[in-house]
Amino acid sequence: MPPENPTIQGLEILLSGGAGGLGSVTAALLESEGAHVVINSRHRGLRADITKADDRKWLLDGVPKLYGLVVFAGNPARGPAAEAMQLSHAVNYEGPIMLAREAAERMKARAMQGSIVLFSTMQAVALFPGSTAYAGEKAALLHAARILAKECRGPLNIRVNVIAPGVMAAGMAEASIASGKYERYLRDETISRYGAAADIARAVRFFLEPDNYVTGQVLSVDGGITL
DSSP: OOOSSOSOTTOEEEEETTTSHHHHHHHHHHHHTTOEEEEEESSSBEEOOTTSHHHHHHHHHTOTTEEEEEEOOOOOOOSSHHHHHHHHIIIIIIHHHHHHHHHHHHHHHTTOOEEEEEEOOHHHHSOOTTOHHHHHHHHHHHHHHHHHHHHHOSTTOEEEEEEEEOSBSSTTHHHHHHTTTTHHHHHTTSOSSOBOHHHHHHHHHHHHOTTOOOOSOEEEESTTTTO
């Protein structure tokens, strides 16, 4: 049976890595609908490094009625190959998936429904040369999220989904847009425009709906680039 009140009003939602452009717009949308939004980053809100087990525990302890977890955290993993691979594994895969799994265990222990949204990338669902360090770990995150969704399915309705953004005029892609890296997609009309933070916020809001019937899925918000 769907919940009697399928709104996010009053629900506790943690946005990890949510202090940036994508997270701040998402937070504003959720707060406008009455959600209790908690921001986590290394520098703002509940300051914690999700690559560290003790920090993850402290962070989750700070949101005891957690309903929704959205993990924006990520790193473009540029630089020398070996260093980039190590950084990407910690920030783009291990930290987010461990936080998601630990949050899911707490949701199960409270016998209450919940929604977890993780962030991958267009580079994990299509082939982009030169993206191994970043895309490899984001692809692993995508697969691990689907496994977690399968482990969480059932009457408690704990859902796990993934958003794979394209070229967004916010967050990590801003520097690449400024450099002209993605202009060809506009010139050849692959996309009509760059993505906006609001496009991501609406996708997150969809997955957080208490009566949502979707789990274990990947939503590409990329204007069609990966087609």
